[in-house]
Structures are given as structure tokens and as C-alpha cells.
Amino acid sequence: MIKVKINGQEQSWDGDPDLPLLWFLRDEAGLTGTKFGCGQALCGSCTVIVDKEAVRSCITSINDVAGREVTTIEGLHPNGDHPVQKAWRQVNVPQCGFCQAGQIMQAAALLMDNPKPSHDQIREAMSGNICRCGCYQRIENAVHLASTGV
Amino acid sequence: MNFIDNPGKLRGFEKHVKIEKVSRRSILKGLGITGGFVLAAPVMTRQAFAYETGAGKMPHGVVVDPRVFVSVAPDGIVTIVGHRSEMGTGVRTSLPLIVAEEMEADWSRVKVQQAHGDEVKFGNQDTDGSRSTRHYLLPMRQIGASARTMLEQAAAKRWGVPATEVKAVNHEVVHSASGRKLGFGELAADAAKESVPAIEGLKLKDAKDFRYLTKGQIGIVDLHDITTGKARYGADVRLPGMKYAVIARPPVTGGKLVSFDPDAALKVPGVEKVMKVQGWPWPSKFQPLGGVAVIARNTGAAIKGRNALKLVWDDGANAKYDSVAFRKELEEASRKPGLVVRQEGDADAALKGADKVIVGEYYIPHLAHVSMEPPVAVADVKGDKAEIWAPVQSPGGTRDDVAKTLGIPEGNVTVNVTLLGGGFGRKSKCDFALEAALLSKELGTPVKVQWTREDDIRNGFLHTVSAERIEAGLDKSGKVIAWRHRSVAPSIASTFAAGTVHQAPFEVGMGLADMPFEIANISCENPEAAAHTRIGWFRSVSNIPRAFAVQSMVGEIAQATGRDQKDMLLELIGSPRIVKPNVKDLWNYGEPQDSYPIDTARLRKVVELVAEKGQWGRQVPKGHGLGIAVHRSFVSYIATIVEVAVDDKGKLTVPRVDTAIDCGTYVNPERIASQIEGAAIMGLSLAKYGEISFKDGKVQQKNFDDFQVVRIDESPVVTNVYIVPPGPDTPPSGVGEPGVPPFAPALINAIFAATGKRIRSLPIGKQLEA
Numbered sequence: 001m002i003k004v005k006i007n008g009q010e011q012s013w014d015g016d017p018d019l020p021l022l023w024f025l026r027d028e029a030g031l032t033g034t035k036f037g038c039g040q041a042l043c044g045s046c047t048v049i050v051d052k053e054a055v056r057s058c059i060t061s062i063n064d065v066a067g068r069e070v071t072t073i074e075g076l077h078p079n080g081d082h083p084v085q086k087a088w089r090q091v092n093v094p095q096c097g098f099c100q101a102g103q104i105m106q107a108a109a110l111l112m113d114n115p116k117p118s119h120d121q122i123r124e125a126m127s128g129n130i131c132r133c134g135c136y137q138r139i140e141n142a143v144h145l146a147s148t149g150v
Numbered sequence: 151m152n153f154i155d156n157p158g159k160l161r162g163f164e165k166h167v168k169i170e171k172v173s174r175r176s177i178l179k180g181l182g183i184t185g186g187f188v189l190a191a192p193v194m195t196r197q198a199f200a201y202e203t204g205a206g207k208m209p210h211g212v213v214v215d216p217r218v219f220v221s222v223a224p225d226g227i228v229t230i231v232g233h234r235s236e237m238g239t240g241v242r243t244s245l246p247l248i249v250a251e252e253m254e255a256d257w258s259r260v261k262v263q264q265a266h267g268d269e270v271k272f273g274n275q276d277t278d279g280s281r282s283t284r285h286y287l288l289p290m291r292q293i294g295a296s297a298r299t300m301l302e303q304a305a306a307k308r309w310g311v312p313a314t315e316v317k318a319v320n321h322e323v324v325h326s327a328s329g330r331k332l333g334f335g336e337l338a339a340d341a342a343k344e345s346v347p348a349i350e351g352l353k354l355k356d357a358k359d360f361r362y363l364t365k366g367q368i369g370i371v372d373l374h375d376i377t378t379g380k381a382r383y384g385a386d387v388r389l390p391g392m393k394y395a396v397i398a399r400p401p402v403t404g405g406k407l408v409s410f411d412p413d414a415a416l417k418v419p420g421v422e423k424v425m426k427v428q429g430w431p432w433p434s435k436f437q438p439l440g441g442v443a444v445i446a447r448n449t450g451a452a453i454k455g456r457n458a459l460k461l462v463w464d465d466g467a468n469a470k471y472d473s474v475a476f477r478k479e480l481e482e483a484s485r486k487p488g489l490v491v492r493q494e495g496d497a498d499a500a501l502k503g504a505d506k507v508i509v510g511e512y513y514i515p516h517l518a519h520v521s522m523e524p525p526v527a528v529a530d531v532k533g534d535k536a537e538i539w540a541p542v543q544s545p546g547g548t549r550d551d552v553a554k555t556l557g558i559p560e561g562n563v564t565v566n567v568t569l570l571g572g573g574f575g576r577k578s579k580c581d582f583a584l585e586a587a588l589l590s591k592e593l594g595t596p597v598k599v600q601w602t603r604e605d606d607i608r609n610g611f612l613h614t615v616s617a618e619r620i621e622a623g624l625d626k627s628g629k630v631i632a633w634r635h636r637s638v639a640p641s642i643a644s645t646f647a648a649g650t651v652h653q654a655p656f657e658v659g660m661g662l663a664d665m666p667f668e669i670a671n672i673s674c675e676n677p678e679a680a681a682h683t684r685i686g687w688f689r690s691v692s693n694i695p696r697a698f699a700v701q702s703m704v705g706e707i708a709q710a711t712g713r714d715q716k717d718m719l720l721e722l723i724g725s726p727r728i729v730k731p732n733v734k735d736l737w738n739y740g741e742p743q744d745s746y747p748i749d750t751a752r753l754r755k756v757v758e759l760v761a762e763k764g765q766w767g768r769q770v771p772k773g774h775g776l777g778i779a780v781h782r783s784f785v786s787y788i789a790t791i792v793e794v795a796v797d798d799k800g801k802l803t804v805p806r807v808d809t810a811i812d813c814g815t816y817v818n819p820e821r822i823a824s825q826i827e828g829a830a831i832m833g834l835s836l837a838k839y840g841e842i843s844f845k846d847g848k849v850q851q852k853n854f855d856d857f858q859v860v861r862i863d864e865s866p867v868v869t870n871v872y873i874v875p876p877g878p879d880t881p882p883s884g885v886g887e888p889g890v891p892p893f894a895p896a897l898i899n900a901i902f903a904a905t906g907k908r909i910r911s912l913p914i915g916k917q918l919e920a
Contacts (some may be wrong), residue, residue: 016419023450027394032386033379035571036524038455038603044521061850070336073379080378088377092369096238097376097822098522098571127863130573130854132522133238134831135824136865146251 002066006031007075017063020044024062025072033073033101037130044129047102047109048072054109056128073101076108084108087146095133103129107143116147166359201881204740205285208276210269210546214289214349215858216297218271220249226321226335228255233265234286235543236372237521237573238828239886240821243370244283245290248817252294252355253301254318255334262371267545267565276544277685279739280884283817287882291853295352297341304340305332320361327636366820372569380404383542384568387528389596395589396452396600397427399441399572399609402465402847403683404432410442418458420451428588432468432684433522433645436551436579439609443589449600465847471682473843473850473866474614477513478545480617480679484511484636488677489652490732492663494638496673497623500632504623507632510706512620512699516842517613517688518857523571524606529586530596534558540583541570548580553586556591574832579611600730608849611686612842614639616701619709628711629721632671636663637696644681651678653692653695656854659737660783661696661891666748672731693783693880693891701779701895702910705902715778715899716761723780726751737787746785746882753782755874756789756810763872764791764808773797774805775904779896784884787812787874790892794865794900800903800918804834804866807893812874814883823871830869833893840913 002013011029013019020039025031025048034057037045049059049069049071076082094100103126108123110117119123122143130133131139205212211912213219219231230249235241243367246262249255265272288605300317305323306313309330316323322331388576400406412424422445429440433569444455501507529552536556542548545565553560570577601609616639623632641657644650653662653676663674688694701719708718729748738746757780760766770776773795780789793806807830818823839858843850851857898909901918909917 003814015221015447016454018454019448019450023448027448027450028849030388032382032388035383035523036449036600037387037524038854040603040853043162043522043603076378080374085377089369089373092372092373092820092824093774094238094373094376095240095828096236096522096570096572097372097381098569099759103377104377123863127861130522130859130861131831132520132574132859134828134860134865136860136862137827137869138824139862 001060003055003067004068004070006070013062014047020058021060021062021065021070022057022144025057031072031074035098035101037099043099044106045099045102045103047129049109052109052112054106072123073105076105082108083146083150084143086150087142090150091138091142091145092100093135093138093142095135097130099131100103101132103139107146110143111147117143119144153368163220165432168358170716199286201745201879201883202742203285203745204742205274205289208274208285208741209756210274211287212256212289214292216293216346218276219293220253220297222334222338222341223267224260224335224338226333227261228259228334228379228650229261229263231263231265233272233275234282234569235545235570235573237277237543237577238823239282240370240818241277241282241370243368244817244821247362247368248287248290251360252291253298254320256321257362257368259321264567266567266719267549269546271281275546276578277805278543278575279886280886284785284882284884287815287817291354292349292352294482295354296346297416299347299352300344301334301337302630303344303858304337305733308332308340315411321489327649331591343915349423363817364819366818368818371899379424381522382568383571384415384528384539385523385526385571385600386408387539387568387598389528389530392598393422393445393530393593394447394449394452394600395443395445395597396449396456396602396761397441397443397585398430398456398461399439399605401608402463403468404466406464406466407441408462408464410462414458414460414873415444415455416426418451418455420447421455422446424455424459424591427585432647435646436581436584437482437555438581438585445593446596452600455619468682469847470846471844473515473845476615476682477617480492480615480638481511481513483638483677483679484617484619486677487676488636488638490673490700491658491676492672492688492731494732497632497634497671497673500671501621501623501634503858504622504632504708508622508624508703508710509700510703511910512618512694512695512702514616514698515840515912516615517687517836518607518610518842519576519838520859521572521574521576521604522858524603525576525582525601526599527583527586528596529583529590531556531587531590535562535856536587537564537566537567538587539568540580541568541577542580542583543570543573544580546582551580551584556587574689576610578687580714592723603854604852607842607851607853611645611684613688613694614642614685616694616695620703620709621700622703624711630667630669633667633669634673635662635699636677638679639692639695640679640681640685642685644689645684645686650678652676655737657692661700661781662692663731663733663736663783664748665700666729666750666753666782667722669722682770690783690887690890691779694836694894697779697781698894698912701781701892704893705777705899706908716757716766717792719757719778719915720754721779723750723753723757726754739884741785746883748782752787752812753780756780756812759872759874760789760791760808760810763810763870766791773904775900775902777896777898777900777903779892779899781888781891783888783891786883786885786888788888788892790896792896792900794897794904796901796904796918802898802914802918803864807869808872809869809889810872810874811889813885814880815876816873816882822873822885825885826871827869831860831865834866834897837894837897837912838914
């Protein structure tokens, strides 16, 4: 039996320990905010925060996070008012929106590590997250805004 | 208009707008609210518009009926139906916003409800071809004005005053003479008894009174849900008892399953079943390719199970498809005469007599859409009834295809449209929904079919591969007197009919036969090319290779004659006029030529505007260059300037992009800007990296490592967008697609300016490193 804390709630799993965390979250726990985009840690759509670090849940097994704390987009802030989420809405970032949960989680992790990133640091930190709609300019602006006070 | 430098001015976007989710039952419930509108007018289609569009000629035309699109509840909540698919353009916000504007509804008291697939009820729903605003601006205004008029009539009767004395203002009807007011909710029941006013007599609001339209101050209705993970895409649908399926499909288009061994897959924990999926012979429009499905309790187990399958395929007739060899075929075909699709003057003779002939041969390979949400669908088939939840661009077409595939009446199929995690034309083809329907029928349970990224890249409907050859003949003064353009590419029509070797009229009309330059001798030709894989629409379609070729050639002529690119471009466009190419039934994006002519005054205007705002000719640092391109597509006019920087190792970056768009009358300039910003990224992606290639009939790429797209660290530092203010009667035109075509040639022209290297084959890849 694997035990993991997700968004503050204890969850358990007694199936395949190699099951990627992504599919545990989406299909077993019903937390569909975390998205599947590539399955190979190439696009960042599945980004969640484990303890204080952004990880790609598509290549992280449920066993790898046993006993650790996982935060998904649903748990980032109770009302959706994390500074990154607020900044995202002010800058009107999304087009289709599918990659945005992963982008927001990556940005939230960046700001935990570096509260005042430069534009180059934002670009570097966010470069693992693909947006096919091409919202990058606004993503960069939104992360900057979140870091300077929303 | 520039939203970029000052995101602060976009503040205050959030509105408390709730979106109803997408079941047919909830829609019926929503529209049946007691006291809501139950209007008694006939369903009006094919209205006489102030300007004519092609909307009435689309399947099922246009429905202008407030009973279908609007309801007002006694508590004042106004529900407006969005009947097009939301894939990132903002259409689910902008069309209901038009209705709200005209009916004087307060947007904070509006709910948007997604329509299910039913084109008889809602009119055409095929969200494709950059058509939504173009076809629905006026009908949505008429729907809103009808509703407003009925509310006003109801209030006037209640007060016993002439209807001319009352006026709807911000969710109330006001009688200013007496100071009386009634809210929309209080009037809902009475308004429902009013007859629907005749369309011809409707008074539309004066543009100066707009609160929402053209302002760009309303955020998309899904904004809050997207940022909190609550927005529901196709992949997010979960039903009780639902199974998860992943399918192994033939690796070569037209291939067939010979045998399979399910044993190892069945040993994977969580895998419940392995079963064959029915396939159709190629080509068969959007029917499934067939293969073997692994059914499991979650997607992860299904993927692991599929990896363990042992499969034997018969690769069939396309087993030798090889992109290197095929490119040679296309290029050889482009050097010989082909089917003439446009002829004016005598291009052969003029080329022979020319003082100088410039020849450009251009190549663009297949591209994959790679929307961030790979294809996915949920189906629940019980007996002769089917319910689908899917991110489809054409819910009406999906309903039709599901009914045909299952052999049940169309009325027994419900297609619920989720949000689309990107579309770009891929989700116009509903094969993934058909797969889910077939599997659910056989399993007797709801099932979700999830495509992996590898499936998406290897089994999609690719953008065509194209060789474009242009010969330009110049006289002694450097004036272009002859133009011959040969375009060779497998057609999208090949996905519908075997043996197709020529471009369909709609492809011929995308930048080949509609070429707008003022040249005396023109020949546009289309030599034959057969398809060896599934070809489909990709954002802006054939305009990508045509704009790349034509606008690169403008740069080449400027280069050969020592002229400025922009001056050369304006000289070729020539005098302000309506271009009438000598082409029988020239395809004009389905629009009438009268409302949507090829207008070189507008083409010139976007070039001049972008040159002014984008500071064409400005001094740029060493290693930088400016390039310009213009292209009319989807009846809009777009010009782009790209500033590129190429370092001494050949690495390119894009410090700045400027784009001017004339899309006629528009609704939401803020979403137009976002579409154009995104189009620059898509244009840069295809120019730098975009290539799907085949060997032994199989796609050689698999995921984002070998089919790369641009990431944030290489995206343009700034993209400025300038929107041409429309004339008073300029009809609306496309926005979603037309930003893409001019980007690559503007970039390529900029690279020439920076380095003296002329790129004629995309992607750029390592060509600058040499």
C-alpha cells in the first residue's frame, strides 16, 4: 500500500507501484486539472509540485512520491487566488488553456525558489512548458507581474 | 493597438460569469426555465444581411432565433448559447457577448451555455475556416436585438405607454418620462408572450453606444476555471463505470492488422481486455484506421499494456512512402507544365523575352498539429443510442458520422462539446470519437479513448507536403512582366477520394490563383501529386506554402534588383484596385466576391501600417535583419515585419515582431491580439523546426523531442499587433488562421537581410550553421 498526501489529503494506492503519478491523479483520484500532453516529460502540461519542487507527473511513479506531499493546480490556493493565478487572469494569458495548469504550477515553483526572477530567468525556468497556442509573451508578463505584486 | 507593452491596462478582466457544462439534458433544462422566452417566430435562416456572407450556404445555414439562443430567468439571469467550439480563439465568449451587447444584458449576469451538436437547431457549427465572427456577427446582433425589442414591448404594455418611449439599458427597461424601471427578470414571462419582431425592422445599436464590442475589456468566460484546473476538456470527462482505452493503430496509412498476441498486455496490472478495433480502407474521410485496443482501469495501465502487445501488420500500398524520394518527385513535377488554374496574358512568351528571369524553388514538408490536448473522446453507447463527449471542431459532423458508423438514427446521437485543448484543424476530423463509439458499443460500458502524443504525430491528418516553383520575368527597367507559379502538393481531397492528384478548388484559392500582384502575364499551374498518407486541414492550410513562396520571391526580386523589400512589395501589389483573377469560380473562402473582393487598397494599407508602426527601415544591430511579408487569407489582410538576430554560430533569435491586420469589423481586439501573437509562435515553430518525414511508409518523428515546437526561451521578445479600424460597412473577416502565413517568409526575408543567406527549404533546421 502506497500512501501519499495530495493537496493535504491522505490518499492510498495498492495497484501497480510503477503507475505514473499523472494517471493516478487523473484517473484514480479524479484530479483532472493536471494534464497529459506528451508522457515523456517534454511538454510540462503535467507539472505538479512535490514538496517544493516542480516535477513532471507523467514520468514520476506513484511509488516515487510515497510519503511525500503533492500539490496540484486544484490545491494551489483554496479560492484560486495564488498570485500566479491572479496574474494569469490580469494578463489574460490563456488561449485554449490546456497547458496552463502546468505553466502555473511551474511558475509557482519558480517563485518559491526565486521570488524576483529576471525576464531571462523566467524564460529559462518556463522553457520546459510548451504552449502550442503561443501564449509565451503573456506567460512571461504574468510571471513577472506575480513576482512584483498582483 | 498594442496590448503588449502595458498589460496593466488589461486589469479588471475577471467577471463572475459561470459556464454551464455540456450535457444535452442541462441545455434543455436551461432553456425551459419557467417564464423564460418561448417565442413564437418561425426559425429564420438565410437572412437578408446588410452585407452578404457565405454563412447561408454552409450546411444548415444560419438560425436567427432568440428562442434557440437566449433565455431569461425570473431572477434575471440571462443564458446565451454558444454554438461554436472553443479551441482558444475566444469564440465561446465573443459570440454570446455580441448577443449581450445588443440586448443590453449586463455581462456579469450572463451565463454561457455550450450547445451540443445539432445543426438543424443551431445552424452550422463547424468551427473551422476562421468563420465564426465572419458568419455570426450580424446574426448574433439580430438575435440580441430581437430579445431586447421583446423585453421593451413587454414593459411598454405593462406601463400602458408606447414602445417608442421605453428603452432597455443595462439589464433593465426604463421609461424615462416617468422614471419607472423593470428588470429583465421581472419582464421575462411577459416578454415571452411577445411576438418576435421581423428581422428587417430590427434596430441595431449604434456602434458609438457599444459597451463591450470593440472594447477588448471582457476576459474569456473560462478564464477563472482555466487557472484553477476546473475547465473541462475532452480528456477530463469521467463517467461512472468508464473504461480507459489506448489503441495500437497501423504504422503505415492504409496498413492492416495481420495478427496480435495479447498475452503480455493482459498481464499488466490494471489491464482488463484486449480487443480489435474496426478499421476502414484508406481513404475513407474520417473513419478510424482500426487496430488493437487495450482496455484498462486507468490510462497508465492501458498505455503500458499497449507497449506489451505483439503486433503484426501488413503495411499495404504506402509501405514505400519516403520523404526524400517524394521531394524529388514533387520538385521534378514543378519543373514541367501542369494543369493551368489561372492564365492571363502569355507568361511563356513573356518569360522567354524577359531581360532577366528569377527562379525560386521552395519546399515545405508535412506538419503535425500537435495541439496540447492529444485527440481524446468519451462515448457511452447503449442499444441504439449514443452519447459522446469530445473536443470536436464540428459537433454536427461528428453526430452525423457517429450515427452512420454505428448504423443508428442521427436523432439518437448526442454530441457534447467540451473545451478543446487546441484544435488547429486536427479536431475537425472526428475519428477519435468514432473509435470511442465503436469500443463502447462492443464493451457495453462508457469508454474513453486517449491518443498518446506518439499516436497524434504518427496517425494524424498531416498538413500537406509542397514544392512551389516561381519564375519571375523582369524587363530592362526591373519591372516584373511575367509570373509563373507551379504548386505541387497532395490534396486534402485525397482523404475523401482515392486517385486524387490535383488540388481542390479551395486549395487553389489559397494563395496560388488569387495572387494579387499587378503583372501582365500570369500563369498559375498545378502539376499532379498523389497522397501517401492522410492529409488534412492545418491552421491556414495551403496558404502556408504559397505565402512562403510568393513572399520569398518578392524578397528575391528585391535582392536581385537592389530595391527595398517593402517598396518592391508595394510595387508588385500595384495600384489600389479590385483584383479579378481569370479563374472560373475562384474560391473565395466561401464568401461572395461582392462583399469580400481581393482589394489591393486594403493589402497596401496593412503593408504601410506595419511599415510605419513597425519602423521599417530602422537601424538594427550587426547580425540583425528586418523582413516583411503580406498575405490575404480567410478574406483578411495581414502584414508582418520580423526582426531576426543570427549569431556567428548560426543561432537565430527574434527580438521583435510587428503585425498589422485588417479583419474588417471586429468584436474583441484583445483576442485578435492573442491570436496574432500565437500565430507568430506557430509560424516560427514551422519555420525553425516543422518537419514530419516518412521512411518505409512510417512517420519518423514521435514526440516533442524530434518534432519540436518553439518554447518560451526562443519566442519573440515582443509581438506588437496593430488592427486596422474598419470602414463603416466593412464585413468581418477571419482572425484565427491568417496570422500564420506571412510569418515564415517575413522571417526568411529577415534572415537574408541579416546574413545574405536565402533559405528556400523549410524547416531552417541547421541551414544557418553551415
